Amino acid sequence: MASSIDDLKTEIKKALPGLDMVIAWAAGPDPLSHTPLFITEEADVERIEWDPRCSQNLAGYLPGLRGKKVGIVVKGCDARSLVELLQEKLIDREDVTIFGLHCTGAVDARAARKALGSLRGGLESVSVNGGTASFSMSGEPRTLPLAEVLQKKCFTCTGADAEVCDHFIGEHGEPPRVTETPATTLEELEAMSMEERLHFWEDQMSRCIRCYACRSACPLCVCQDHCAAQSREPHWVDQTDHPREKLMFQAIHALHTAGRCTECGECERACPMGLPIMTLKQALNRSIQDLFDYRAGTDPDQAPPLFEFREEEKNIKEREW
Amino acid sequence: MLTARYIADDKLMPWLLSLAETRQVLAPVRQGGQTLFAPLDADSQLDLEGLADASAKAALLPRCETLLEFHYSKGEGVPSRTELEVRETLPDRDAFLFGARPCDAKGFTVFDRVYDGGSRRDIYYCTRRDKTIVAALACTDPADTCFCNRVGGGPGDTDGSDILFTPVEGGYVIEPVTERGEAFLAEQPLVEAEGRLEEARQVRKDVAESMPGGDPLGGAQGEVLRLFDDQEFWGGVAAKCLSCGACSYLCPTCYCFNMTDEINGDDGVRVRTWDNCMSFQFTLEGSGHNPRNGKAQRMRNRIGHKFSYYPELHDGNLACVGCGRCIVHCPVSMDVRAIVAQARDRALAKQEHAND
Ligand code: SF4
Ligand code: SF4
Ligand code: SF4
Ligand code: SF4
Ligand code: SF4
Numbered sequence: 001m002a003s004s005i006d007d008l009k010t011e012i013k014k015a016l017p018g019l020d021m022v023i024a025w026a027a028g029p030d031p032l033s034h035t036p037l038f039i040t041e042e043a044d045v046e047r048i049e050w051d052p053r054c055s056q057n058l059a060g061y062l063p064g065l066r067g068k069k070v071g072i073v074v075k076g077c078d079a080r081s082l083v084e085l086l087q088e089k090l091i092d093r094e095d096v097t098i099f100g101l102h103c104t105g106a107v108d109a110r111a112a113r114k115a116l117g118s119l120r121g122g123l124e125s126v127s128v129n130g131g132t133a134s135f136s137m138s139g140e141p142r143t144l145p146l147a148e149v150l151q152k153k154c155f156t157c158t159g160a161d162a163e164v165c166d167h168f169i170g171e172h173g174e175p176p177r178v179t180e181t182p183a184t185t186l187e188e189l190e191a192m193s194m195e196e197r198l199h200f201w202e203d204q205m206s207r208c209i210r211c212y213a214c215r216s217a218c219p220l221c222v223c224q225d226h227c228a229a230q231s232r233e234p235h236w237v238d239q240t241d242h243p244r245e246k247l248m249f250q251a252i253h254a255l256h257t258a259g260r261c262t263e264c265g266e267c268e269r270a271c272p273m274g275l276p277i278m279t280l281k282q283a284l285n286r287s288i289q290d291l292f293d294y295r296a297g298t299d300p301d302q303a304p305p306l307f308e309f310r311e312e313e314k315n316i317k318e319r320e321w
Numbered sequence: 322m323l324t325a326r327y328i329a330d331d332k333l334m335p336w337l338l339s340l341a342e343t344r345q346v347l348a349p350v351r352q353g354g355q356t357l358f359a360p361l362d363a364d365s366q367l368d369l370e371g372l373a374d375a376s377a378k379a380a381l382l383p384r385c386e387t388l389l390e391f392h393y394s395k396g397e398g399v400p401s402r403t404e405l406e407v408r409e410t411l412p413d414r415d416a417f418l419f420g421a422r423p424c425d426a427k428g429f430t431v432f433d434r435v436y437d438g439g440s441r442r443d444i445y446y447c448t449r450r451d452k453t454i455v456a457a458l459a460c461t462d463p464a465d466t467c468f469c470n471r472v473g474g475g476p477g478d479t480d481g482s483d484i485l486f487t488p489v490e491g492g493y494v495i496e497p498v499t500e501r502g503e504a505f506l507a508e509q510p511l512v513e514a515e516g517r518l519e520e521a522r523q524v525r526k527d528v529a530e531s532m533p534g535g536d537p538l539g540g541a542q543g544e545v546l547r548l549f550d551d552q553e554f555w556g557g558v559a560a561k562c563l564s565c566g567a568c569s570y571l572c573p574t575c576y577c578f579n580m581t582d583e584i585n586g587d588d589g590v591r592v593r594t595w596d597n598c599m600s601f602q603f604t605l606e607g608s609g610h611n612p613r614n615g616k617a618q619r620m621r622n623r624i625g626h627k628f629s630y631y632p633e634l635h636d637g638n639l640a641c642v643g644c645g646r647c648i649v650h651c652p653v654s655m656d657v658r659a660i661v662a663q664a665r666d667r668a669l670a671k672q673e674h675a676n677d
Contacts, residue, residue: 028654030466035654036561056653060563110354120465120533207352209375209384209595211566217652224564225601238583239594241385270652272374272567274354 004170005050008099011167012045015071015097022071023061025054031123032109051126052107057081057264060219063090070096075103079162080262080297081219087300100162101169104128105154105176110274112149131178147178153265155181164300185276186283205243207273214277215253217270220260228252254280259288259306262297291315323503325514329492337361337419344415347380349373369420372464372644376573377421381429381449385594393587416453424469424642426457426481428573434635435576454505457482459525463532466645468658470532473539474642477525487521494521538661539639544668545629554667558660559620561653568647569597574640598622628661
């Protein structure tokens with residue numbers, strides 16, 4: 001990884017004079033997660049960090065910076081968000097310079113904090129090797145089974161190399177693999193009755209504080225400041241603390257990202273209440289895959305299925321109903 | 322006369338459950354992987370290890386509070402007339418808030434100055450405050466993001482609490498802070514602390530000394546205000562901000578709210594819900610104009626309110642108690658401490674420049 005980060009810095013320094021800014025990651029105030037870094041001067045390049053703590057998906061900043069020449073550093077999953085943004089013409093390919101990396105998996109900061117305990121001495125380094133994650137704390141290495149601290153989205157990662165990019169840095173490789181993959185929330189829900197599922201979501205949503213970090217962090221939530229959840233006219237969702245209303249918002253988010261969501265995991269990572277809300281999007285993505293044989297964020301030249309109209313869909317035999 | 326008492330570890334939960342028979346007991350419990358303040362019952366898994374993920378503020382300022390209920394009906398005899406019936410809904414439940422950290426409790430003093438500010442008394446808040454005994458728990462293991470000591474607090478402080486619990490070997494020393502705390506404890510089947518008080522003091526002293534130092538973040542009112550028009554500064558600080566509400570809603574001092582009528586058929590409620598200045602809708606005017614149209618202006622307000630405007634109005638008291646929740650839970654790891662320090666440096670540099 002050390003060589004990757006040096007190569008990354010070199011490439012960025014080379015490209016910076018032709019760009020308005022480059023977005024990467026730097027060390028954050030919390031030892032377990034890095035923070036987005038907006039680079040405008042060469043001196044900032046030295047602050048770049050690259051390790052499993054680089055969890056934020058920086059692609060979400062791009063639509064808001066349209067018109068500027070922006071460089072961006074991406075992992076495999078972040079690159080899929082980029083592809084989706086390109087497909088939807090929310091960003092312009094010629095204005096974006098992509099620095100792609102191979103990702104060894106992203107650490108779930110909450111799970112790691114719980115497993116590691118006090119971090120007051122700070123963390124010098126975090127790395128993933130095979131089935132373990134290593135944390136170096138005040139010179140003392142601590143290793144944990146990867147399955148315990150890996151972000152949930154990484155268990156189902158479909159490619160850890162940034163597939164669209166202008167500069168690929170380092171070696172290509174496989175997504176992280178753990179010997180025993182824990183059951184996903186989606187699998188658990190599928191084993192439940194409808195009533196149990198409703199009960200599950202009522203319980204989860206009772207904890208939702210309506211901060212809308214899930215929406216704000218989603219690179220594909222394009223309405224942002226004009227979200228249906230906060231509109232009084234029309235009055236789609238009321239402001240009471242009822243789980244029903246909060247689940248209604250999740251349904252809106254899931255439907256607005258159906259066939260677009262690349263399962264980047266940002267909604268779930270951003271949720272301060274730890275609610276398993278990506279599950280709703282995963283369920284819709286499974287349906288999109290069955291109906292349209294389509295996976296979001298894979299091919300920049302394809303149009304998302306719900307953006308198109310065909311008189312007869314291949315897998316929806318409407319006339320045969 | 323305030324008397325310190327003691328409770329053994331294994332007696333704590335039974336005692337809290339016995340209290341829960343007559344009043345609501347709110348305590349940090351495990352819920353879906355998080356530690357949150359919730360009504361305690363026999364199935365609850367109490368978690369007193371560290372700081373709860375969300376603050377205890379909902380105990381006094383619920384996420385959503387019904388201010389009144391109303392009902393429309395057709396006027397008798399005169400079909401064109403609509404009658405409106407309005408019912409007041411004041412909080413009526415006694416509560417015991419257990420395990421709030423000293424920073425959480427200090428957060429209530431920030432509310433008190435606003436909602437119980439002499440001439441302006443918010444009846445809903447004041448009623449809840451009166452009916453709730455706040456029992457804080459002194460910290461023994463501050464997190465790497467805690468900085469109460471830089472904003473006028475400390476891991477064993479009593480501001481805003483009625484009672485302070487301090488963990489000692491085998492149990493807790495319980496010290497009343499206010500008269501009503503003492504009156505409450507006097508009715509409880511608790512033993513006197515006797516010789517343990519010194520031990521509790523030592524625990525608090527050791528923890529306070531173990532906290533990393535750093536410049537105090539108070540006294541920056543002028544500096545932050547001087548940057549009011551510095552678009553470049555606030556734009557830079559806010560570049561990575563997503564404009565969500567996670568920081569404000571987890572914060573024990575953010576007290577802004579919105580009021581809406583939610584109507585279903587002929588029945589409705591007027592509710593007061595948490596609001597936050599990082600949201601576009603916060604200052605959106607009816608005309609469609611928004612004086613804080615971008616995230617830079619919103620960030621300026623969040624920092625400005627906590628470290629300049631509020632202390633300016635309230636004798637230098639900050640509207641930040643250093644719990645660090647906004648740092649840990651911000652999806653992009655924004656650091657409020659760093660922003661204040663940067664603001665101060667920038668304002669000083671500008672001033673020096675002006676004197677050149
Ligand atoms: S989903 Fe894949 S590319 Fe994304 S963080 Fe996880 S392992 Fe890396
Ligand atoms: S809905 Fe969630 S997982 Fe899907 S693209 Fe948005 S943030 Fe990523
Ligand atoms: S981020 Fe979590 S708590 Fe916030 S609105 Fe979304 S689901 Fe609710
Ligand atoms: S939690 Fe972070 S991203 Fe969200 S509004 Fe606050 S500072 Fe911005
Ligand atoms: S501003 Fe942040 S650190 Fe300060 S009290 Fe609020 S949540 Fe805690």
